[in-house]
Amino acid sequence: MSETNALKHRPIRSYILRQGRMTQAQQRAFDELWPHYGCQAPDGLFDFDKLFGNQRPVILEIGFGNGDALAQNADREPENNFLGVEVHGPGVGSLMLKLAEQESHNARILRGDAMQLLRQHIPAGSLTGVLLFFPDPWPKRRHHKRRIVQPEFAELVHRALRPGGYLHMATDWQKYAEHMMSVLSSTAGFANAAGPGNFSPRPENRTLTRFEQRGQRLGHGVWDLIFTRCV
Numbered sequence: 001m002s003e004t005n006a007l008k009h010r011p012i013r014s015y016i017l018r019q020g021r022m023t024q025a026q027q028r029a030f031d032e033l034w035p036h037y038g039c040q041a042p043d044g045l046f047d048f049d050k051l052f053g054n055q056r057p058v059i060l061e062i063g064f065g066n067g068d069a070l071a072q073n074a075d076r077e078p079e080n081n082f083l084g085v086e087v088h089g090p091g092v093g094s095l096m097l098k099l100a101e102q103e104s105h106n107a108r109i110l111r112g113d114a115m116q117l118l119r120q121h122i123p124a125g126s127l128t129g130v131l132l133f134f135p136d137p138w139p140k141r142r143h144h145k146r147r148i149v150q151p152e153f154a155e156l157v158h159r160a161l162r163p164g165g166y167l168h169m170a171t172d173w174q175k176y177a178e179h180m181m182s183v184l185s186s187t188a189g190f191a192n193a194a195g196p197g198n199f200s201p202r203p204e205n206r207t208l209t210r211f212e213q214r215g216q217r218l219g220h221g222v223w224d225l226i227f228t229r230c231v
């Protein structure tokens with residue numbers, strides 16, 4: 001992607017990571033990358049063949065943060081397409097810079113709310129995988145309702161996955177891991193890849209994200225959950 005080579009400005013990346021607001025030059029860089037990687041939600045459902053220009057499997061990553069995992073997956077798996085959804089603008093900028101640096105053509109980014117995306121814009125049975133790594137844990141009991149993993153989330157992901165497709169979640173909050181296990185285990189049509197009630201071993205190829213590194217420094221454990229759509 002030669003036209004984006006000029007945008008390989010590491011200072012921009014660190015600025016975007018630190019700040020929510022960008023200078024005019026940084027905004028221009030952001031704008032120049034957006035046509036390559038950004039996408040808008042359509043009025044109705046996404047046409048993934050049109051969005052990616054091919055019929056390869058689509059994997060959705062929800063809340064990709066600064067995009068470490070998505071960028072690495074896109075680079076490592078050119079046979080798949082990756083759609084990332086994130087509300088945080090600086091994270092979107094950071095991921096676009098990574099994708100441009102590694103000249104990935106198989107990733108698109110939607111800046112917005114994952115729940116709205118799942119409810120309104122993902123065709124049923126269209127996804128091969130859904131990734132949710134270290135979602136905000138909302139540890140206080142009165143905030144638990146803000147957690148993204150709820151019965152409606154599980155049902156929407158089930159509808160979005162093709163039969164055999166998978167949901168891979170990871171968290172470093174034990175209570176949230178137990179909540180995820182409870183929600184997914186009681187959603188019809190999912191099978192736990194590790195057997196009922198079991199957490200999965202950490203897949204070797206799961207990228208160590210910034211949030212996981214932070215958890216490791218704090219001595220947190222990590223729980224992986226992988227469920228497949230069986231019906």
Ligand SMILES: C[S@@+](CC[C@H](N)C(=O)[O-])C[C@H]1O[C@@H](n2cnc3c(N)ncnc32)[C@H](O)[C@@H]1O
Pocket residue numbers: 062063064065066085086087088091112113114115132133134135136148209210211212
């Ligand atoms: C704790 S961070 C984890 C980021 C990344 N997955 C990682 O492991 O480094 C959670 C991320 O989810 C994003 N997020 C939270 N709710 C979201 C939603 N409804 N739709 C899209 N992104 C969301 C936040 O902006 C934040 O970047």
